Amino acid sequence: MKDPSIRRSLALFRAFLHEQDDPESCYALLAQDAADQVEAYGAVEGRTVVDVGGGSGYFTEEFRRRGANAYLFEPDVRELGPKPPDSTVVADGYLLPLADGVADVCFSSNVLEHVADPQTFVSEMVRVTRPDGLIYVSFTNWLSPWGGHEWAPWHYLGAERARARYHRRTGKAAKHTLGENLFAVHIGTTLRQVRARDDVTVVSARSRYWPFLAGAVAKAPGLREFATWNLLLILRRCPP
Ligand SMILES: C[S@@+](CC[C@H](N)C(=O)[O-])C[C@H]1O[C@@H](n2cnc3c(N)ncnc32)[C@H](O)[C@@H]1O
Secondary structure, three states, X not given: OOOOOHHHHHHHHHHHHOOOOOHHHHHHHHHHHHHHHHHOOOXXXXXXXXXXXXXXXXXXXXXXXXOOEEEEEOOOHXXXXXXXXXXXXXXXXXXXXXOOOOEEEEEEEOOHHHOOOHHHHHHHHHHOEEEEEEEEXXXXXXXXXXXXXXXOOHHHHOHHHHHHHHHHHHOOOOOOOEOOOEOOOOHHXXXXXXXXXXXXXXXXXXXXXXXXXXXXXXXXXXHHHHHOOEEEEEEEEOOO
């Protein structure tokens, strides 16, 4: 599906609506879409792809279907599910058990907002990527309407209040706690940090899901924090 396009965004939105009752179809579509976004910069066939914080492995499996040597690195065994991809490594993204420059593509989808130190996380992704290799980082920023995850959009009224409301309404404990496994990551700060690096160039900074103006929306200071929803960064590792 053309990216960006209304058809694609609608298909993704419909899949998100069924995330709870049909996670298989939802994540399969999301993985195909993300792999298409990576392949816009070159085919992954025969390439080494490292999927950091890839959960149960939908993205790794999709890259493998496309002929990549893809590996899942996930620190939380509960996220892996019953049947993780072969050769999955239980490992933290801060300290990947990989030599420098082994990956042609280092990929992380919706992980950055779950780490306390995003800069160190990105540095480790850069370290394992070869010169001229690609780094794909996407995250839901805090002020996005989805920033509070399962307790969104009530996070605009404060994280604790939103969590308590979620518990009251559903009877279930919320999965995320601000400052423990969800962090307030902002678009402006993240862009300034990656642009200040001398080991990567920013190839693209855009909304991951928007059907139009996907690049423009991420350029408008202030507005972008609310309107981007999810920032997709494509970085290229500079030669030494
Ligand atoms: C919202 S899930 C995203 C899963 C998958 N990448 C996706 O897009 O559907 C966040 C993932 O980040 C992982 N994560 C949290 N802290 C991490 C860390 N320090 N290093 C690597 N992964 C981490 C979690 O275990 C979880 O699988």
